Amino acid sequence: MAKGSIEKRGKSSWRLTVELGTDASGERDVERKTIRVEDPELLRAPRRLQNYLDEELVKFKMEVEAGHYIRPEKLTFQAFTEKWVQKFVEPELEEKTQGNYKFHVDRRILPYFGSMHMDKIKTMHITDYLDYLRTPEACLKKDGKALGSATIVYNYRVLSSIFSKAVEWKVLKENPMTGVKKPRENDVREMEYYDEQEIQLLFAALEDEAIDVRVLITLAITTGMRRGELAGLEWKNIDLQNGVIDIKQTVPMLKDGKPVIKGPKNKASKRSISLSPSVINELKLYRTEWRKMKLKLGDKWTAPTDQEFLFCRTNGEPSDPQRLTKRWIAFHRKHVLKPIRLHDLRHTSVSWMIFKKIHSEAIARRVGHTNTKMLEIYGHIFKSVDKAAAEAFDDMFKPTVRKKG
Numbered sequence: 136m137a138k139g140s141i142e143k144r145g146k147s148s149w150r151l152t153v154e155l156g157t158d159a160s161g162e163r164d165v166e167r168k169t170i171r172v173e174d175p176e177l178l179r180a181p182r183r184l185q186n187y188l189d190e191e192l193v194k195f196k197m198e199v200e201a202g203h204y205i206r207p208e209k210l211t212f213q214a215f216t217e218k219w220v221q222k223f224v225e226p227e228l229e230e231k232t233q234g235n236y237k238f239h240v241d242r243r244i245l246p247y248f249g250s251m252h253m254d255k256i257k258t259m260h261i262t263d264y265l266d267y268l269r270t271p272e273a274c275l276k277k278d279g280k281a282l283g284s285a286t287i288v289y290n291y292r293v294l295s296s297i298f299s300k301a302v303e304w305k306v307l308k309e310n311p312m313t314g315v316k317k318p319r320e321n322d323v324r325e326m327e328y329y330d331e332q333e334i335q336l337l338f339a340a341l342e343d344e345a346i347d348v349r350v351l352i353t354l355a356i357t358t359g360m361r362r363g364e365l366a367g368l369e370w371k372n373i374d375l376q377n378g379v380i381d382i383k384q385t386v387p388m389l390k391d392g393k394p395v396i397k398g399p400k401n402k403a404s405k406r407s408i409s410l411s412p413s414v415i416n417e418l419k420l421y422r423t424e425w426r427k428m429k430l431k432l433g434d435k436w437t438a439p440t441d442q443e444f445l446f447c448r449t450n451g452e453p454s455d456p457q458r459l460t461k462r463w464i465a466f467h468r469k470h471v472l473k474p475i476r477l478h479d480l481r482h483t484s485v486s487w488m489i490f491k492k493i494h495s496e497a498i499a500r501r502v503g504h505t506n507t508k509m510l511e512i513y514g515h516i517f518k519s520v521d522k523a524a525a526e527a528f529d530d531m532f533k534p535t536v537r538k539k540g
Contacts, residue, residue: 137200139192147172151192153199166199170305212256213249215306216240219297222304230395231387239286239293243273253301258311261294265318284320291318327475328483329356331490340470348466350421351446351459355477358408359484359502362477363387366456367396370443375419378410382503386453394453404503421445485510 138154148171155164170191177184224236247264248256267273268287274280294312301307329337337356341349354360360368363385372381382405386394399405410418425445429436438444438451446454463477475483481502488498495507504510 137196139196141188141192144169147178149188151188151195153192153196155199166195168195210253210306211249212251212253213245215253215301216245216249216297219300223296223300229387229397230390234388235289236293236296239290242275243268244290244293253306256298256311258314261311261315264294265291265315284318287318288320291315326482327473327479328486329473329475329480333473334483334487336470337472340466340472344466346417346421346424347446348462350417351462352466352480353414353417355463355480356484356487357411357414359481360408361385361400361404361481361503362456362459364399364404364503366394366444366446366453366459368445370422370425370445371441373418373445375415375422378412378415380408380410382406382408386456389455389457394455396453400503401505403500403505406500406503408501 140152142150142152144150148169151168151170153166155166158164170188172178172184172187177187220237220240224233228236244264247267248260251260265287268282268290271281273282298307298310298312302310334356337352341352344352351365354365354368358380360380360382364382366386367384368380368382369384372383373379374381382399384396385399385404386396388395429443429451432449432451435449436451438447442451444451444453446459448454460477463480464474466472467474485498485502488501489495489510495510498510499505499507
């Protein structure tokens with residue numbers, strides 16, 4: 136059993152000592168850690184202060200006994216990052232964000248900082264790294280092109296997370312990210328959408344497509360559903376009689392070949408969406424064809440009996456969201472439509488509702504925005520709206536009739 140002690144070292148600092156006995160060579164096995172108390176109220180309350188110090192000693196003993204304690208001066212960036220992944224990234228973040236964080240850490244951040252000790256990394260090292268990312272050497276592709284500003288900003292975000300946790304967990308006293316300005320994101324892709332004519336072309340092209348493609352694209356543009364929501368949609372979530380879809384789950388990605396099924400993105404994303412009569416008719420047709428497909432697959436259908444995804448693989452499991460994107464790309468290329476992302480059909484849906492003068496709160500609820508502020512990004516709308524706005528001023532220029540004197 137380890138022994139612990141607390142020794143006052145300064146006005147507001149104490150040294151915690153944990154003794155594990157002797158090691159194999161007969162030397163005392165001792166670990167020490169200095170902690171500082173910055174709270175003036177705690178310093179003025181002896182009993183509360185002692186309780187706090189006792190709790191810190193217990194936690195320190197547990198770390199030492201479990202072999203988890205590493206002296207800050209010996210802790211490398213790589214060793215801390217492993218703990219950051221275990222204690223924060225994996226338990227706290229969504230699967231897709233986890234993948235993005237790990238990708239950027241493994242790809243560039245670890246090769247640059249990995250062997251450095253945490254307490255030796257200073258603000259200048261961070262700025263040097265961000266400068267390095269702007270050079271062709273940072274690009275791992277054969278074309279040698281410099282990284283986009285969005286990638287550099289993402290690296291900044293990951294580093295901010297790592298070092299903020301290092302301060303929060305008292306590995307570092309100061310955050311080396313302090314004073315590092317967020318890089319400018321100057322290559323942000325503008326929001327794309329279809330205007331009235333392009334929407335007409337899209338629906339004309341859909342007439343000759345298979346029913347599953349028609350339903351996928353029709354739902355995307357008429358409901359504004361996110362890709363993960365489309366991938367997670369089951370027949371039990373659709374009330375065809377009353378024409379309502381309930382968004383209750385999403386499939387944002389596959390992990391190790393298996394679908395990640397989870398709840399909606401946020402509280403507002405869990406919602407009901409009304410359907411137009413035309414969309415209901417399409418869904419009824421698709422429901423009939425879907426049942427025929429399931430029956431034809433027979434033993435290949437291995438999904439649970441209560442699991443019926445609209446867009447699924449031959450075994451009944453939900454489609455990979457990437458597969459939905461590929462089907463959209465194949466469709467717009469086939470019909471030579473303007474190449475926009477599947478997610479841009481959601482933007483088109485919102486823009487169309489604004490064009491039709493639907494109340495902003497109703498739009499936000501329909502597409503699952505937490506508030507109407509998100510709608511401010513839809514500043515493009517359609518040319519016909521701007522033309523109508525211009526014509527509204529026409530009355531100003533009508534000549535007034537002068538009274539005869």
